[in-house]
Amino acid sequence: MLERRAAARGHELDIDPVTVGDALVPGNHDLLYVGGGQDREQAMIAPDLASHGDDVRAAVAGGSALLAVCGGYQLLGRGYRGRDGSWMAGAGLFPHETVAGDTRMIGDVLLESMLPEAPGRTIAGFENHAGRTLLDPGARPLGRVVAGYGNDGSSGAEGCRLGTALGTYLHGPLLPRNPWLADLLLSWALAHATGAEPEPLAPLDDSLEDAAHAVAAARARDRGGRPA
């Protein structure tokens, strides 16, 4: 997705999979992506990711774009408190903590962006998480929940923005039906690569994307989980 949208503007992406045990050199990557997984897989990578906390924070401080979805979003916070009281440390990038809940929050979601680059623009996705992510006071959410649960099912906030890093529970996947978000990340990545200021990318024909967004947004309005 990112690769194709970059290619449409004449940029080639080199994709470099980073796994447990690999070194992460801040500044070497223009864009970082951290996905989610099943609980067991997440528990396997969590200590490694936490040990790279300094590198991840340095990369984002240096302007690398970062997208973290679901489990990746949780693991990049300060940590995760299990139902048995156990504590799993995170990478400490995003100013939040996650607490395991009794029920999973599952369903379609619709947000209104709180990003200054695109205030009020809608973001449609699907969420499936047991963790309740509590943002620190003053932390900036990605968006306001129109339909669905969001970070914790009650605050009305979803996701987190820190500099050029975005974290969110929304998959679906997130980027194809919200292509402007993909372009925003690419513009940050390009700025990191060239040293210039981020600039909006040339528009593409997004008629299929817009149609898919409209269907997903309607789904969330009809049947998304409701904040308590």
Place this chain on the structure above:
Amino acid sequence: MSARLAIESSAARLVGRLSRATGRGGGTTLPGKLVWRLDPGALDALAARLPAGLALVSATNGKTTTTAMASSILSPLQRLAWNHSGANLASGVTSTLLAARGAELGLLEVDEFVLPEVMRRTRPRVVSLGNLFRDQLDRYGELEHVAERWRAAVAALPGSTTLVVGADDPLVASLAEGRGRVLRFGVDDPARARSALQHASDSKYCVRCGALYHYDEAYVGHLGAYRCAVCGHVRPPLDVAARHIAPHGLDGVSFSLETPGGSARVRLALPGLYNVYNALAAASLALALGVALEDVAAGLERFRAAFGRFERFEAGDRRVLLLLVKNPAGANEAIRTLEEGGVPAIVVVALNDRIADGRDVSWIWDVDFEPLLEHARRIVVSGERATELALRLAYGGFPRDRLDVVPALDEALDRGLALTAPGDELAVLPTYTAMLSLRAIAAERGLAQPYWESTS
């Protein structure tokens, strides 16, 4: 039968006839819903009155086909109570047992999530657990969670129950460890294997120590001959195996069925390695019930596809091939099968997002659609989430001007047929509820029979 059960049963059968008479569907689960709500214990009593007991079949992929194959083997030998329409929740199972007066043996496909309760209530003679793939996480939660529920249910089974397990699925095979009466089935044919696990593989970590498995042979998703280099955990020896597999394009597949009591060459009228797995599961189940190998082989050879799974029908001077796709592993195998037989020029893919399809449609991004994209001339995307499919195929590299977005299923079928040359075949790949609708459309036009008339 108790008086209460008798009254509930006749009332429920009446509801079933009314439901069919009013045309509101096959009448398959309404009677059971009624009884299930009135008295869940009725299921215990209904199961207990079957003189030859019950066999249960569950798996993420292939449970309907496996059960239908088992029925093809068993139905000449015994009168069956078989939920052939795929109504596999507690209400559907109850309906089937209610409707099957005079049946000797229960043969029931059961949904993965309700299986523990059905196992507890029916005390089956045989339970077949085929595989666990990632499917409908929005409904079931994670794989491991389903496996833990199964593990507890297996532990509570009477010692007299025979457990049939897919040995090629590490998580499922581990459920049989330490049990006495077990039949383990699997594929053993390095010539048919892939050298590496596919991207979408679901269970790739050692069930004992958590290290990554090494696969000597990977056949379908994470099914294969695995071993752990760290702790030495390996696929257990196979009791029932398929060896020397020979595919015949889209027309079928042959293999040697090797069992503790001898071996037989079997020619299935269905293609695909995943159907070899289904045949092994059905054969193991029948063997566990005491059926002779020659009857097992004959039943498998007689078998024709369970509805919508792999079904062909004529539409004027064109043909339609209907292949159900419902999760990444199943879709990958359907596409691989299509590729082996030659991808038709025109393909319809239909994605719905109701509960039975999975409300979360992100799984389509884990499907390896590339063989279709490479060979199809034009693709019609349909269903409630047609636009999501369009994005998936477009970002997979399929040119947008060769994609038709036609959400209405009947119009998509018409468009696909109009684009298909006379004498050619149109491939249609729908998710579960889209498949039911497409079959109803085909039946309305006299192209295929409604499912409640097409079997038994």
